Amino acid sequence: MGKTIAEKIFDSHRVEEPFPDTHVLKLDRVFCHEITTPIAITDLMARGMDRVFDPTKIKAVIDHVTPAKDSKTAEQGKIMREWAKRHGIKDFFDVGRNGVCHAIFPEKGFVRPGYTVIMGDSHTCTHGAFGAFAAGVGTTDLEVGILKGVCSFHFPKTIKFVLNGELKPGVYAKDVILFIIKQLTVNGATNKVIEFTGPIVEKMSMESRMTICNMAIEAGGTCGICYPDMTTVDYLWDFIKDEYSTKEEALADYSKWVSDEDAEYEEIYEYDMSELEPMVTFGYKPDQVKSVKDMEGTKVDQIYIGSCTNGRIEDLRVAAKVLEGKKISDDVRGIVSPATPKIYSMALKEGIIDIFQDAGFCVTNPTCGACLGMSNGVLAEGEVCASTTNRNFNGRMGKGGTVHLMSPATAAATAIAGAITNSELFEA
Ligand SMILES: CC(C)[C@H](C(=O)O)[C@@H](O)C(=O)O
Numbered sequence: 001m002g003k004t005i006a007e008k009i010f011d012s013h014r015v016e017e018p019f020p021d022t023h024v025l026k027l028d029r030v031f032c033h034e035i036t037t038p039i040a041i042t043d044l045m046a047r048g049m050d051r052v053f054d055p056t057k058i059k060a061v062i063d064h065v066t067p068a069k070d071s072k073t074a075e076q077g078k079i080m081r082e083w084a085k086r087h088g089i090k091d092f093f094d095v096g097r098n099g100v101c102h103a104i105f106p107e108k109g110f111v112r113p114g115y116t117v118i119m120g121d122s123h124t125c126t127h128g129a130f131g132a133f134a135a136g137v138g139t140t141d142l143e144v145g146i147l148k149g150v151c152s153f154h155f156p157k158t159i160k161f162v163l164n165g166e167l168k169p170g171v172y173a174k175d176v177i178l179f180i181i182k183q184l185t186v187n188g189a190t191n192k193v194i195e196f197t198g199p200i201v202e203k204m205s206m207e208s209r210m211t212i213c214n215m216a217i218e219a220g221g222t223c224g225i226c227y228p229d230m231t232t233v234d235y236l237w238d239f240i241k242d243e244y245s246t247k248e249e250a251l252a253d254y255s256k257w258v259s260d261e262d263a264e265y266e267e268i269y270e271y272d273m274s275e276l277e278p279m280v281t282f283g284y285k286p287d288q289v290k291s292v293k294d295m296e297g298t299k300v301d302q303i304y305i306g307s308c309t310n311g312r313i314e315d316l317r318v319a320a321k322v323l324e325g326k327k328i329s330d331d332v333r334g335i336v337s338p339a340t341p342k343i344y345s346m347a348l349k350e351g352i353i354d355i356f357q358d359a360g361f362c363v364t365n366p367t368c369g370a371c372l373g374m375s376n377g378v379l380a381e382g383e384v385c386a387s388t389t390n391r392n393f394n395g396r397m398g399k400g401g402t403v404h405l406m407s408p409a410t411a412a413a414t415a416i417a418g419a420i421t422n423s424e425l426f427e428a
C-alpha cells in the first residue's frame with residue numbers, strides 16, 4: 001500500500017512509536033505571533049521553563065495589531081520582543097519589518113517541502129502549499145513545541161481533491177476554495193488533511209496555492225497540501241540555490257514529497273472546474289457560498305483587500321487591474337493592506353498603490369488589520385463588508401457587522417459598484 005504525502009512526512013519525523021493514535025513528530029519550524037505566543041511565554045516563565053529548543057527554527061512576528069493600538073497590545077509586543085532577544089531568535093519581525101505571518105514566513109523562504117510546522121494560529125495550514133505538514137495548535141502544544149521541538153498529532157487521514165479543467169477568466173483560487181468549502185461544509189474535513197491536486201492546482205502560482213491551503217481550516221482541515229513541483233522550486237530558488245546545483249536537482253529531491261498512486265484516502269473528490277463562476281459567501285459560515293450572480297446587488301459599506309488569504313502581490317495586481325482608471329462608489333470605504341513590506345514595495349514600484357489611492361482606497365501598513373476586527377477597519381453595527389479574507393463569522397469585523405468573502409477581483413468590482421457584483425463587468 002502506498003502512502004500519502006502527509007504519511008511520508010509523519011514517517012520521516014516520528015520520534016517514537018505511535019501510541020495508540022498519537023504520533024509525536026519532530027518539528028522543523030515553530031512560528032509565532034503576538035496574540036498567542038505571549039500566553040505561552042508567560043506560562044513557560046511561570047513554570048521556570050523559559051527555554052527554546054532551537055532559536056534558528058523559531059520565527060516570530062508581530063502582525064495582528066501593529067503598530068500597537070493600546071496598552072494591552074503594546075504589552076504583547078514587548079513580551080515577544082524581549083523573548084526573542086533573550087533567546088537569540090534572529091528571525092523576529094517587528095514594526096517596520098513586519099507583515100502577516102502566513103505571508104511573510106513563506107516569503108522569507110522559511111517553509112520547505114517535507115517540513116513539519118506548527119503555530120498558535122488556525123491558518124497555519126497555509127504553508128501546506130509548499131508540500132509541508134503545517135498545523136495550527138493551541139497554547140499547550142505551542143509551549144511544548146517551543147520547549148522541545150516536538151508536537152503530537154493524530155494519523156493524517158487524507159481527503160483528496162482532483163481539480164480538472166481550466167478556470168474561466170475572472171475566476172480565481174479564492175473561488176475554487178469557496179466552492180470546495182461549500183462541498184465539504186465547515187466540518188467536513190475535521191481532523192483531516194486536504195490534498196489539492198490536478199491540472200488546476202498544477203497551473204496555480206504559489207500565491208494561489210497558499211490561498212486554497214489557507215482556507216482548509218474553514219472546512220475543519222488540519223492542513224491543506226499541494227505537491228511540490230517546479231513552481232515551488234522557482235519560488236524558493238533564492239533560498240535553496242546553495243543546496244542544489246540546478247533547479248532540476250531540487251525538483252528531483254522534492255519529488256519524494258508526493259503521494260503514491262496507490263495511497264489510501266478517506267475520500268477522493270474529482271471536479272471539472274471549467275464552469276466555475278466567481279463565488280461569494282452569505283450568512284456567518286464560510287460554507288454558505290453562492291455564485292456572485294446570485295448575490296448581485298447586495299449593498300456593502302466597506303471593501304477590504306488583504307490578509308493571509310488574499311493580501312499578496314498577485315491579489316493586489318488583480319484588484320488593481322479592475323480598479324485602474326476608476327473610482328470606488330461614494331457610498332463605500334475601501335481599505336487595502338498589502339500583506340508584507342516586500343509586497344508593499346512591489347505594489348509601489350508597479351504603480352498599484354497609486355491605482356488604489358486614485359480609486360479612493362485607504363492603504364494601510366502590512367498587518368492583519370480589518371480581518372479580525374481587533375485593529376483598524378472595524379465595522380459598525382449593521383454594516384456590511386466585502387472582504388478577501390477567510391472568515392465571515394458573526395461579528396468577525398466588528399459587533400453586528402456582516403462579512404462577505406470573495407476574491408480580490410470581485411472585491412474590487414464591488415468597490416466600484418458599491419454592491420456585490422461580478423468582476424467581469426469591469427475587466428478590459
Ligand atoms: C488570533 C489568532 C489566534 C486567530 C487564529 O488562530 O486564526 C486569528 O489569526 C484569526 O484569524 O482568527
Ligand code: SF4
Nearest residue numbers: 100307308368371372
Ligand atoms: S490575516 Fe486574518 S486570518 Fe490571517 S492570520 Fe491574520 S487575523 Fe488570522
